[in-house]
Amino acid sequence: xxxxxxxxxxxxxxxxxxxxxxxxxxxxxxxxxxxxxxxxxxxxxxxxxxxxxxxxxxxxxxxxxxxxxxxxxxxxxxxxxxxxxxxxxxxxxxxxxxxxxxxxxxxxxxxxxxxxxxxxxxxxxxxxxxxxxxxxxxxxxxxxxxxxxxxxxxxxxxxxxxxxxxxxxxxxxxxxxxxxxxxxxxxxxxxxxxxxxxxxxxxxxxxxxxxxxxxxxxxxxxxxxxxxxxxxxxxxxxxxxxxxxxxxxxxxxxxxxxxxxxxxxxxxxxxxxxxxxxxxxxxxxxxxxxxxxxxxxxxxxxxxxxxxxxxxxxxxxxxxxxxxxxxxxxxxxxxxxxxxxxxxxxxxxxxxxxxxxxxxxxxxxxxxxxxxxxxxxxxxxxxxxxxxxxxxxxxxxxxxxxxxxxxxxxxxxxxxxxxxxxxxxxxxxxxxxxxxxxxxxxxxxxxxxxxxxxxxxxxxxxxxxxxxxxxxxxxxxxxxxxxxxxxxxxxxxxxxxxxxxxxxxxxxxxxxxxxxxxxxxxxxxxxxxxxxxxxxxxxxxxxxxxxxxxxxxxxxxxxxxxxxxxxxxxxxxxxxxxxxxxxxxxxxxxxxxxxxxxxxxxxxxxxxxxxxxxxxxxxxxxxxxxxxxxxxxxxxxxxxxxxxxxxxxxxxxxxxxxxxxxxxxxxxxxxxxxxxxxxxxxxxxxxxxxxxxxxxxxxxxxxxxxxxxxxxxxxxxxxxxxxxxxxxxxxxxxxxxxxxxxxxxxxxxxxxxxxxxxxxxxxxxxxxxxxxxxxxxxxxxxxxxxxxxxxxxx
Numbered sequence: 001x002x003x004x005x006x007x008x009x010x011x012x013x014x015x016x017x018x019x020x021x022x023x024x025x026x027x028x029x030x031x032x033x034x035x036x037x038x039x040x041x042x043x044x045x046x047x048x049x050x051x052x053x054x055x056x057x058x059x060x061x062x063x064x065x066x067x068x069x070x071x072x073x074x075x076x077x078x079x080x081x082x083x084x085x086x087x088x089x090x091x092x093x094x095x096x097x098x099x100x101x102x103x104x105x106x107x108x109x110x111x112x113x114x115x116x117x118x119x120x121x122x123x124x125x126x127x128x129x130x131x132x133x134x135x136x137x138x139x140x141x142x143x144x145x146x147x148x149x150x151x152x153x154x155x156x157x158x159x160x161x162x163x164x165x166x167x168x169x170x171x172x173x174x175x176x177x178x179x180x181x182x183x184x185x186x187x188x189x190x191x192x193x194x195x196x197x198x199x200x201x202x203x204x205x206x207x208x209x210x211x212x213x214x215x216x217x218x219x220x221x222x223x224x225x226x227x228x229x230x231x232x233x234x235x236x237x238x239x240x241x242x243x244x245x246x247x248x249x250x251x252x253x254x255x256x257x258x259x260x261x262x263x264x265x266x267x268x269x270x271x272x273x274x275x276x277x278x279x280x281x282x283x284x285x286x287x288x289x290x291x292x293x294x295x296x297x298x299x300x301x302x303x304x305x306x307x308x309x310x311x312x313x314x315x316x317x318x319x320x321x322x323x324x325x326x327x328x329x330x331x332x333x334x335x336x337x338x339x340x341x342x343x344x345x346x347x348x349x350x351x352x353x354x355x356x357x358x359x360x361x362x363x364x365x366x367x368x369x370x371x372x373x374x375x376x377x378x379x380x381x382x383x384x385x386x387x388x389x390x391x392x393x394x395x396x397x398x399x400x401x402x403x404x405x406x407x408x409x410x411x412x413x414x415x416x417x418x419x420x421x422x423x424x425x426x427x428x429x430x431x432x433x434x435x436x437x438x439x440x441x442x443x444x445x446x447x448x449x450x451x452x453x454x455x456x457x458x459x460x461x462x463x464x465x466x467x468x469x470x471x472x473x474x475x476x477x478x479x480x481x482x483x484x485x486x487x488x489x490x491x492x493x494x495x496x497x498x499x500x501x502x503x504x505x506x507x508x509x510x511x512x513x514x515x516x517x518x519x520x521x522x523x524x525x526x527x528x529x530x531x532x533x534x535x536x537x538x539x540x541x542x543x544x545x546x547x548x549x550x551x552x553x554x555x556x557x558x559x560x561x562x563x564x565x566x567x568x569x570x571x572x573x574x575x576x577x578x579x580x581x582x583x584x585x586x587x588x589x590x591x592x593x594x595x596x597x598x599x600x601x602x603x604x605x606x607x608x609x610x611x612x613x614x615x616x617x618x619x620x621x622x623x624x625x626x627x628x629x630x631x632x633x634x635x636x637x638x639x640x641x642x643x644x645x646x647x648x649x650x651x652x653x654x655x656x657x658x659x660x661x662x663x664x665x666x667x668x669x670x671x672x673x674x675x676x677x678x679x680x681x682x683x684x685x686x687x688x689x690x691x692x693x694x695x696x697x698x699x700x701x702x703x704x705x706x707x708x709x710x711x712x713x714x715x716x717x718x719x720x721x722x723x724x725x726x727x728x729x730x731x732x733x734x735x736x737x738x739x740x741x742x743x744x745x746x747x748x749x750x751x752x753x754x755x756x757x758x759x760x761x762x763x764x765x766x767x768x769x770x771x772x773x774x775x776x777x778x779x780x781x782x783x784x785x786x787x788x789x790x791x792x793x794x
Contacts, residue, residue, distance in 0.1 A: 023380035031058035075104035139176030144203040189268035193256035224281035233259040269328030297349030350390035357589035416492035429478035446504035547595030569743035578627035585616035719793035
């Protein structure tokens with residue numbers, strides 16, 4: 001999904017330590033409703049970039065990866081209703097108009113939201129006029145002109161053109177039970193995939209669709225409707241012709257509604273109404289906590305408090321949305337929600353999930369922008385006032401903000417409490433490191449460093465001082481100009497202060513305000529040369545890396561989840577069968593573990609350090625091959641499993657122990673896995689590398705009596721050729737399956753999959769047609785799952 005934000009470079013760069021340590025670090029994009037301005041603010045709510053546009057508008061806006069801004073604007077004339085726009089504009093970082101597309105007339109008009117797509121096209125919501133005669137012919141129960149919504153996908157052409165490459169019309173997917181003489185007459189309750197023409201507003205802007213979001217993994221669109229009090233999901237994989245019908249596309253239903261939620265009475269179902277006016281339906285993008293979920297702003301008009309909801313639409317094994325006739329689409333309740341006694345916007349509203357699991361919200365009618373964590377605590381706030389429809393946060397690594405935080409020369413690192421790095425005279429003085437972000441050598445003559453705003457030219461960098469391309473320059477801040485090298489005429493206070501880098505004319509190139517400093521630690525930009533400052537171990541004259549930070553991983557977020565010591569079934573990327581260990585991120589946010597360690601002896605400290613950029617997604621997995629071969633591509637540790645017994649340790653950046661596991665024997669082609677996944681004790685299991693652990697290789701119950709009453713006997717004979725018998729017993733009546741898998745986890749046979757009463761059973765596995773080798777057979781019934789190995793020997 002494309003994040004909806006745009007930004008531009010600022011002349012003066014302000015890099016200030018955030019006063020919101022739990023907030024997601026980045027820049028916030030917003031624009032006052034029906035204005036000509038878009039703003040970008042830093043984490044201290046300082047405006048660092050302003051765009052001035054040629055037209056009023058700004059219901060919605062996005063910062064694209066090239067630093068341009070895409071926004072909606074108001075067209076003169078044509079249809080006029082709430083949220084009317086009619087124009088889409090794209091401007092570059094400096095505000096120059098790159099593209100302007102108008103979709104507006106007396107019979108159609110773009111309104112509310114747009115969605116930039118990964119292919120460079122844009123999705124646009126629009127009205128289309130239907131006369132009173134057309135509406136009555138479609139089964140409307142009164143005579144009135146109505147404006148049903150449609151969606152177009154536009155491919156930009158030139159500076160003001162566009163090709164409509166796909167479109168979908170709500171008008172093609174209607175039903176009604178009012179007039180049996182009409183072709184679309186039917187039982188509304190039996191057709192939730194269609195919209196009853198007699199729900200919603202009575203005339204004009206009938207549906208008032210106001211938010212749209214695209215899911216590229218599913219190739220589906222979600223949108224929200226103010227007047228219908230629902231969100232809807234449709235298939236985008238269709239052709240335009242299929243979108244007008246009821247078959248075709250990836251999901252086989254043409255342009256019919258795949259899923260809807262919020263007001264089940266619209267299709268005569270009994271589920272309770274959730275939305276009372278809804279805005280800003282958005283997918284949670286892939287890779288973020290809650291990926292694939294849907295979020296929306298529930299205004300709860302007239303109730304005094306609004307609510308943010310996050311839902312998980314129920315799907316079957318094929319990904320089709322589950323519908324229960326009479327009851328309606330699930331879920332029965334949101335997966336997560338947020339409200340507060342003071343939080344209320346009776347219309348409009350914006351919401352965005354952030355990579356750290358927080359959520360940023362626009363309380364639109366009051367112009368209050370704020371960020372909450374999963375517990376509902378406010379961790380950032382900017383109460384600007386006015387009316388602000390949407391808000392979007394872009395992280396420090398987002399390409400679109402590089403023009404803000406990638407100045408040519410920046411203050412890159414400094415140390416105000418130094419007891420470890422001597423200057424050329426052997427003194428442990430304060431120091432400042434500058435970095436050249438460009439591919440050209442730059443002469444620093446005429447630049448100034450200062451630690452006082454009232455003395456902008458306190459220390460002039462000497463003439464002919466050159467900082468080479470992508471290189472560093474260190475200035476010793478010791479108030480001693482008599483020493484050789486570059487020494488400033490001021491020092492830094494470990495109690496806090498401000499640093500300035502200025503041009504000859506006194507304009508600020510870069511600045512940093514800092515608090516109390518820790519002895520032996522520096523403050524560094526991460527990512528190097530561009531990011532915000534964080535406390536690290538010093539890297540004077542070298543690249544700043546996340547692995548040098550002293551920010552520690554949280555105990556329990558990352559665990560050793562599975563490992564395999566004797567492997568001849570699961571190859572690494574080079575095709576070798578090596579031992580491996582799997583880590584699991586149990587948290588709801590991605591975790592960068594660069595700088596943490598693995599070891600096979602915690603008493604000797606960390607032996608192998610995770611490299612820069614090593615990230616485990618929320619609820620995700622990471623595999624490291626323990627083969628003592630660091631020359632291979634990927635993650636390969638510099639040690640291997642010992643024979644017979646040993647241990648594995650996962651250690652924090654400061655070498656404190658986060659998790660350990662010891663083992664005393666080896667079982668070929670079986671792993672040791674935590675069951676339940678991520679939390680349980682280690683037991684022998686069928687390997688599930690990179691996935692949740694589910695299947696125990698044992699009749700011993702490691703999961704709190706989960707398998708009690710069930711027994712799976714060893715097959716006989718074993719080894720066998722061509723047939724073998726498998727006996728098992730069931731303690732509780734229910735559906736039972738017994739399946740055979742190869743060592744790679746591929747199912748090769750289903751021996752039974754049916755309802756069984758309590759009792760003992762016997763089945764035969766016929767090995768004819770299967771190659772010699774080791775196989776697993778797995779008994780599953782309810783929560784019970786037991787596995788054993790069998791050997792086919794021809």
